[in-house]
Amino acid sequence: xxxxxxxxxxxxxxxxxxxxxxxxxxxxxxxxxxxxxxxxxxxxxxxxxxxxxxxxxxxxxxxxxxxxxxxxxxxxxxxxxxxxxxxxxxxxxxxxxxxxxxxxxxxxxxxxxxxxxxxxxxxxxxxxxxxxxxxxxxxxxxxxxxxxxxxxxxxxxxxxxxxxxxxxxxxxxxxxxxxxxxxxxxxxxxxxxxxxxxxxxxxxxxxxxxxxxxxxxxxxxxxxxxxxxxxxxxxxxxxxxxxxxxxxxxxxxxxxxxxxxxxxxxxxxxxxxxxxxxxxxxxxxxxxxxxxxxxxxxxxxxxxxxxxxxxxxxxxxxxxxxxxxxxxxxxx
Ligand SMILES: NC(=O)c1ccc[n+]([C@@H]2O[C@H](COP(=O)([O-])OP(=O)(O)OC[C@H]3O[C@@H](n4cnc5c(N)ncnc54)[C@H](OP(=O)(O)O)[C@@H]3O)[C@@H](O)[C@H]2O)c1
Numbered sequence: 001x002x003x004x005x006x007x008x009x010x011x012x013x014x015x016x017x018x019x020x021x022x023x024x025x026x027x028x029x030x031x032x033x034x035x036x037x038x039x040x041x042x043x044x045x046x047x048x049x050x051x052x053x054x055x056x057x058x059x060x061x062x063x064x065x066x067x068x069x070x071x072x073x074x075x076x077x078x079x080x081x082x083x084x085x086x087x088x089x090x091x092x093x094x095x096x097x098x099x100x101x102x103x104x105x106x107x108x109x110x111x112x113x114x115x116x117x118x119x120x121x122x123x124x125x126x127x128x129x130x131x132x133x134x135x136x137x138x139x140x141x142x143x144x145x146x147x148x149x150x151x152x153x154x155x156x157x158x159x160x161x162x163x164x165x166x167x168x169x170x171x172x173x174x175x176x177x178x179x180x181x182x183x184x185x186x187x188x189x190x191x192x193x194x195x196x197x198x199x200x201x202x203x204x205x206x207x208x209x210x211x212x213x214x215x216x217x218x219x220x221x222x223x224x225x226x227x228x229x230x231x232x233x234x235x236x237x238x239x240x241x242x243x244x245x246x247x248x249x250x251x252x253x254x255x256x257x258x259x260x261x262x263x264x265x266x267x268x269x270x271x272x273x274x275x276x277x278x279x280x281x282x283x284x285x286x287x288x289x290x291x292x293x294x295x296x297x298x299x300x301x302x303x304x305x306x307x308x309x310x311x312x313x314x315x316x317x318x319x320x321x322x323x324x325x326x327x328x329x330x331x332x
Pocket of ligand 1: 057
């Protein structure tokens, strides 16, 4: 944990002068969409800030600033992480994608951070993390949150609600073509949040971590929406009537069977071209978490952290409705 004296050692990056010895921020998982947004946010805030971008694909990113270095790192290769995190003070630990396997991956990252002398970790978790949540994804995040708390490092946890961009591209865009959104989300509700707002929060916290020591934030959009609210907004923005049809867990699994997804997650199955390892058990378990109320969370944390209210779903839909999910980052 940070001691009162070490707290005073933090440098707020917006106050930096070029010649000052500055805090080194490490962004781990640096080629992903959220990482790119946060890197850009930090550089806009303080163009001379010291950043280390750690990624499995160093060739895929440009440094973008005079004090930015790019290093190779992989949560599955602890020996690379030791070197990659060397010299860091703050780590933005972006959760990986390998369901089941990633609890070990994140543990590798936390251990490497400790060895490197990193003082504070900012971690991307998910809303509704608690025992009993059926979402397989939440089970992983819960374990990593426990590991972080046990590490003795100072930390901030961002429990991110479902990305509003996923609601647009993965839920509503296909439903607009079919006229119906069929999911096993029952009559649950959720407060989708734009990645823009998640990135704004992470940027603000990484810039001034001492202000967020030990905080667990629920990063939500500004409205708690029922599934009927979501299809109503989708109908208005996509310009075509979309109905919501709650289906059973088995019906949803059968739909994913019909489009060729494996039913059961296998930690050793090969990732898709996008690096995802989708199996219908993950997706349906996420639906069930909504149905059972685990995503029924609404907080004012985005505004508290950034001073600006998060974007409502309608405005996100208007902005990204014509963009496929994997292109939203580069398009916005
Ligand atoms: N709240 C939500 O709705 C939601 C939805 C989807 C995902 N997520 C979570 O939020 C995270 C950030 O979202 P995003 O949109 O930026 O995802 P993204 O664009 O798909 O990026 C995935 C990130 O995971 C990193 N990663 C995966 N496996 C890794 C490994 N073995 N070692 C190191 N890094 C690894 C990648 O880093 P490199 O490729 O640079 O190594 C990349 O930054 C995701 O990784 C996921 O855990 C949340």
